Structures are given as structure tokens and as C-alpha cells.
Amino acid sequence: MWSRANYKIRRLKDRFILALTVLCVILAIVPLASILIEVVARGLPAISIEFLTSPPGVIGQAGGGVANAIQGTFILIGLSSLIGVPLGVLAGVYLAEFGDNTFGRVIRFFSDVLMQMPSIVIGIFVYVLVVLAVGRFSPIAGAVALAIIMLPIVVKTTEESVRLVPNIIREAALSLGLRRWRVTLSVVLTAAKSGVITGVMLGVARIAGETAPLIMTVLGSQWFFSSLFEPIDAIPLRIWRLALLPYDYAHQQGWGAALVLVTIVLALNVAVKVLTRAKFSGRVGI
Amino acid sequence: MESNGTQPSANQKRNNLATPHLHHLKRSFNGDHLFLAIIVAAASSVLIIMALLVIKIYDGAAPIFDRFGLSFLTSLDWNPVADIYGALPYLLGTIATSAIALIVGVPISLGVAIFLVEIAPASIRAPLSYIIELLAAVPSVIYGLWGVFVFRFWVRDLIETPLSTYLGFIPIFSGTPYGLSILSGGLILSIMIIPTVSAVCREVLLSVPVSQRDAAYSLGATRWEAIRIGVLSYARAGIVGAIILGLGRAFGETMAVTMVIGNAIGPFALPTSLLKAGQTMASLIANEFNEADPVSLHPSALIGVGFILLLSALIINVAAQILIYRVRAKGVVE
Numbered sequence: 001m002w003s004r005a006n007y008k009i010r011r012l013k014d015r016f017i018l019a020l021t022v023l024c025v026i027l028a029i030v031p032l033a034s035i036l037i038e039v040v041a042r043g044l045p046a047i048s049i050e051f052l053t054s055p056p057g058v059i060g061q062a063g064g065g066v067a068n069a070i071q072g073t074f075i076l077i078g079l080s081s082l083i084g085v086p087l088g089v090l091a092g093v094y095l096a097e098f099g100d101n102t103f104g105r106v107i108r109f110f111s112d113v114l115m116q117m118p119s120i121v122i123g124i125f126v127y128v129l130v131v132l133a134v135g136r137f138s139p140i141a142g143a144v145a146l147a148i149i150m151l152p153i154v155v156k157t158t159e160e161s162v163r164l165v166p167n168i169i170r171e172a173a174l175s176l177g178l179r180r181w182r183v184t185l186s187v188v189l190t191a192a193k194s195g196v197i198t199g200v201m202l203g204v205a206r207i208a209g210e211t212a213p214l215i216m217t218v219l220g221s222q223w224f225f226s227s228l229f230e231p232i233d234a235i236p237l238r239i240w241r242l243a244l245l246p247y248d249y250a251h252q253q254g255w256g257a258a259l260v261l262v263t264i265v266l267a268l269n270v271a272v273k274v275l276t277r278a279k280f281s282g283r284v285g286i
Numbered sequence: 287m288e289s290n291g292t293q294p295s296a297n298q299k300r301n302n303l304a305t306p307h308l309h310h311l312k313r314s315f316n317g318d319h320l321f322l323a324i325i326v327a328a329a330s331s332v333l334i335i336m337a338l339l340v341i342k343i344y345d346g347a348a349p350i351f352d353r354f355g356l357s358f359l360t361s362l363d364w365n366p367v368a369d370i371y372g373a374l375p376y377l378l379g380t381i382a383t384s385a386i387a388l389i390v391g392v393p394i395s396l397g398v399a400i401f402l403v404e405i406a407p408a409s410i411r412a413p414l415s416y417i418i419e420l421l422a423a424v425p426s427v428i429y430g431l432w433g434v435f436v437f438r439f440w441v442r443d444l445i446e447t448p449l450s451t452y453l454g455f456i457p458i459f460s461g462t463p464y465g466l467s468i469l470s471g472g473l474i475l476s477i478m479i480i481p482t483v484s485a486v487c488r489e490v491l492l493s494v495p496v497s498q499r500d501a502a503y504s505l506g507a508t509r510w511e512a513i514r515i516g517v518l519s520y521a522r523a524g525i526v527g528a529i530i531l532g533l534g535r536a537f538g539e540t541m542a543v544t545m546v547i548g549n550a551i552g553p554f555a556l557p558t559s560l561l562k563a564g565q566t567m568a569s570l571i572a573n574e575f576n577e578a579d580p581v582s583l584h585p586s587a588l589i590g591v592g593f594i595l596l597l598s599a600l601i602i603n604v605a606a607q608i609l610i611y612r613v614r615a616k617g618v619v620e
Binding site for chain 1: 321325326328329330332335336338339345346394395396397398400401402405414416417420421424425426429431432434437484508510534538539541545571575576588589595596599603604606611
């Protein structure tokens with residue numbers, strides 16, 4: 001099929017395209033490297049005790065910080081996990097243990113579709129569903145939106161890790177006379193614990209950086225948290241507002257807030273990596 | 287990944303194990319039925335959310351559809367003061383930025399996937415794919431911040447200035463290089479879809495049987511010829527699925543685009559030149575949502591744009607999922 005006559009040209013073409021793939025890898029990595037370098041280089045000078053402990057100052061004057069945004073982000077993570085984690089874990093358990101039927105496949109399919117849904121669409125949905133109904137922007141609305149974004153991630157990782165639990169463990173527990181629900185909750189879910197925790201951490205990492213759905217649910221604020229029915233701030237929202245301001249100090253604070261956010265998100269992702277590695281090395285022993 | 291052939295039978299076995307057990311203890315209070323009801327309800331929440339998503343957003347958009355009907359989709363004007371709204375420029379803006387994202391991002395993603403699966407030495411495969419995955423973990427607003435203060439100047443100085451100097455007579459390259467443009471929006475999207483597209487491509491390439499490569503080598507193929515003939519042609523359907531998934535990501539991406547696209551309004555937002563400021567559906571919603579006067583049609587118009595975005599995302603993602611499910615099913619059979 002291939003003659004030896006043009007072998008030199010073919011080999012040259014081969015080398016050329018292999019080099020192109022290396023170039024692709026470099027092109028993919030350059031932005032990540034640049035983002036990390038810029039965030040650290042420009043963000044670090046902004047970090048101070050005041051920056052991390054006080055709310056924003058008067059607009060147009062240097063000073064103040066992002067403490068209320070950091071607080072808001074943690075409140076939102078907590079509230080949305082309260083809704084999203086139990087729902088997602090139980091749904092994932094259903095899919096893994098009882099989900100090999102049409103209903104299960106439909107759920108799995110729409111969970112995957114929901115995972116790819118633009119987050120701003122979910123923000124609009126919660127705006128109509130909660131904000132318009134209650135009549136105000138609130139952490140509750142933000143938490144509902146973020147819980148919906150988190151849900152399919154938790155469902156998927158829970159299902160995958162529960163499926164990895166060997167059947168022999170279920171059989172052993174059932175043979176002791178335990179009820180199916182006890183077996184599932186106390187034995188199977190415990191065996192799958194690290195996988196489920198991984199999923200929750202991935203979900204948290206994803207929602208910690210979400211901005212678009214917060215615009216139409218929590219709005220943003222200059223003050224610390226006061227009630228579940230008043231607007232609050234969040235780090236990504238604050239980064240956006242600071243970047244839009246025409247002041248150098250605001251841009252520097254934006255980079256500082258970006259450093260805080262990137263640290264939280266990457267720490268979660270790296271922790272997941274370490275955890276999953278530990279899980280798999282532990283699994284060899286079973 | 288979803289099911290690998292042995293799973294259904296294993297699961298059936300599990301259920302069979304449980305059934306006699308349930309039957310046997312039927313008289314006493316049955317925690318199992320309650321438990322099953324609870325987890326079925328939890329699983330159903332996914333369906334309820336999807337259904338409510340469509341219904342509620344349509345509800346919110348109803349006033350604008352009642353008022354303007356189909357002309358909401360085809361007209362160019364966007365004037366909150368006169369309460370007149372047309373969404374066409376933003377629909378076209380979304381299509382234009384997504385097209386740039388795919389044209390630039392897909393070849394790079396495919397190159398990355400080919401390198402990781404076919405070429406890279408085993409020792410750097412895992413760390414390198416992890417680094418690429420980290421790109422997906424970086425929040426959108428961070429891309430936006432980097433876009434406004436760093437990437438914008440790369441685009442302006444390295445791409446837009448030469449384009450307008452040498453090719454400025456062609457309409458799509460006309461305009462003043464400013465760095466906040468449809469091109470910047472599309473390019474930042476191309477960076478953001480790389481982890482998604484290359485991860486799915488990698489999975490698809492990994493599922494191609496080794497015999498495909500061996501067959502090509504046995505005919506005397508070089509490495510690239512083996513990849514092209516043995517691997518890529520075999521993996522085509524999966525790669526198309528990956529591209530559609532990337533398109534879905536690009537369509538709905540909001541913050542990064544909002545911060546670099548320049549935010550034009552009305553007829554000015556029509557994507558007639560790469561170097562012009564533009565606007566996508568998502569960026570329009572993000573920019574104007576908090577400024578919309580609740581007694582006007584403005585909020586409803588923005589929700590209407592959101593409804594178009596929702597429908598497009600639904601169509602794109604359902605298509606992508608079906609393609610990828612099929613490829614995975616095929617991978618199991620062969």
C-alpha cells in the first residue's frame with residue numbers, strides 16, 4: 001500500500017505532525033501558566049491583614065478588603081452543600097444500586113444534560129423561581145442555584161464510587177440479616193466514602209468559582225452577612241465588580257481576590273487528586 | 287464508563303439477593319420501602335429540575351414573546367428606554383464567538399489528545415493530562431480578569447494589529463485594534479473548551495482497539511499514518527461528540543466573554559468584523575440583568591434571551607450526550 005520510494009517524504013510528514021501535536025500541548029499550557037503567574041504576581045502585593053479582614057471601603061478610595069466576599073462564598077458553599085449533597089448522594093445511590101432500568105437511564109441522561117447546562121441559565125431559572133417569588137435577592141436563592149449546579153456532579157461521582165464497591169461486601173452484610181437500606185447506608189456507602197467525598201469536593205470547587213448565577217440571585221453587597229433574606233457578596237462576584245471599576249487600586253484588589261479564589265479552588269482540586277490516589281492504592285488491598 | 291457489560295448482570299444479582307429478603311419480612315415495618323421511596327424521590331429531583339427549568343424560564347419570558355412574537359428573534363434594536371427588544375445580534379454574536387472557539391480550540395484539543403494517547407512517553411502522560419484538566423478548574427471570572435488585563439493585549443498586538451494593517455481592506459478584518467472584540471471573546475473561549483474537548487477525545491482515542499494501530503503498522507504505515515487511518519477514522523463519531531460538547535460549553539460561557547467582548551448593543555453588536563466589539567446572549571444577560579427596570583419589559587426580554595440560550599443548550603447537549611453514549615456502547619461491544 002505504501003511504497004518505499006516516497007518513504008523520506010512520508011517520514012518527514014510524520015515528524016512534522018508529531019511536532020505539531022507537541023506545539024498543541026504547549027499552546028494549551030501557556031494560558032494556564034500565564035494565569036497562575038499573573039494571579040500570584042499581581043495578587044500577592046494586594047494581600048494584607050486589612051484586605052482579608054475588612055469589607056470594601058468607599059468606592060474610588062484605596063483601602064478596604066474582601067472579607068465580606070470571602071464570608072459570603074463560604075456561606076453559599078455551606079448552604080448549597082446542605083441542599084445539593086444529600087440529594088445528590090441519595091440519587092447517586094439509587095442509580096448505582098437500583099438504576100439499571102429505563103427510569104435510571106433517563107435520570108442518568110438528564111443528569112448529564114443538566115451538568116452541561118450553562119450556569120447563567122440556572123441563574124435565570126432560580127431568579128424566576130425564588131427571587132421573583134420571595135421578592136428579593138438572597139443567599140437562599142444563591143444556594144438553590146449553586147445546589148442545582150452541584151447536584152449532577154455529586155450524582156455522577158457517587159454513582160461511580162458506589163458501583164466500585166464489590167458485591168461480596170453487600171452479600172456479607174445481607175447475610176448478617178441487615179436490611180437492604182441498612183446495608184446500603186451503613187456498609188456500601190461507608191465503603192464508597194472517599195469517592196463520595198471526592199465528588200462533594202469537586203462540586204464545591206466548581207460552585208466556589210461560579211459568578212454568572214450569582215448576579216441574578218445574591219446580587220452582591222458591600223456589607224457582611226446580616227440575614228438569609230438580604231443580598232450578600234461572593235468572591236467571584238467581587239472580582240468582576242472590581243475589574244469593572246476604573247481605578248488601579250480596584251484592579252489590584254481584584255487580583256488579590258483572584259489569588260484567594262484560585263487558592264481555594266486549586267487546593268480542592270489537588271486534595272481530590274491526592275484523595276483518589278489514596279483510594280485506589282487502598283483498594284488494591286481489598 | 288457508565289456500564290461495562292458485566293455491570294447489569296452484577297446489579298441484577300444484587301436485586302435478586304434483596305428480593306427474597308424483602309418478601310420474607312413483609313409484615314413488620316418495612317424500612318426498605320421507605321428508603322427506596324426516598325432515593326427514588328431524590329433521583330426524580332433531576333427530572334423535576336429539568337422540567338421546571340423549561341417551564342419557569344418560559345413563564346418569565348412570556349411577556350416578551352406575547353408582545354413581540356417571532357420578531358423578538360429577528361429584529362436588531364435593543365432599546366430599554368423605548369421598551370423595544372430584538373435578540374438577533376446576540377444570537378449571531380454567540381454563534382460567531384462559538385465558531386471561533388471551535389475553529390481554534392478543536393484542532394489544538396485534538397493535537398493534545400493525540401499527543402497524550404499516542405505519542406507521549408508513559409511517564410509524562412498522567413501529569414500532563416492532569417495539568418490540562420486543571421484548566422477546566424480555573425473559574426470563568428479568573429479567565430475574564432486575565433483576559434481584560436493580560437490576554438487582551440496579546441490579541442491586540444499579536445493578532446489584531448497585523449490583521450488590520452495587512453488585511454484591513456477585507457470587511458471581517460476591518461476596524462481599530464482594541465483587544466476587546468469578538469475575536470478576543472472567541473479566542474478566550476477556545477482556551478476554555480480545550481480541557482473539555484481534549485478530555486473526551488482522549489477517552490475516545492483510548493477506546494480504539496490496539497489492533498487498529500497494529501494493522502496499519504503491518505501495512506508499513508508511519509506513526510502518523512497509523513493514527514490517521516487506524517485511529518482517527520475509527521474514532522470519528524466520538525470526536526464529533528467531543529466537538530459538540532465543546533460547542534455547548536462555548537455557547538453558554540458567560541463571565542470570561544462578558545469581560546473581553548466589548549459589550550456592544552443593538553445593530554452595533556452584529557458580528558460583521560472580528561475586530562469589532564460584540565455581544566453574546568450570555569454576556570448581554572450578565573451585563574444588563576441588574577440594571578433592568580422591573581416595571582418595563584427589560585427583565586422579561588433578558589429572560590427571553592435566556593430561554594433561547596436554554597433551548598440551544600438543550601439541543602446541543604442532548605445531541606452530544608446521545609453521540610457519546612453511542613460511542614461508549616460501541617466501545618463495550620468491540
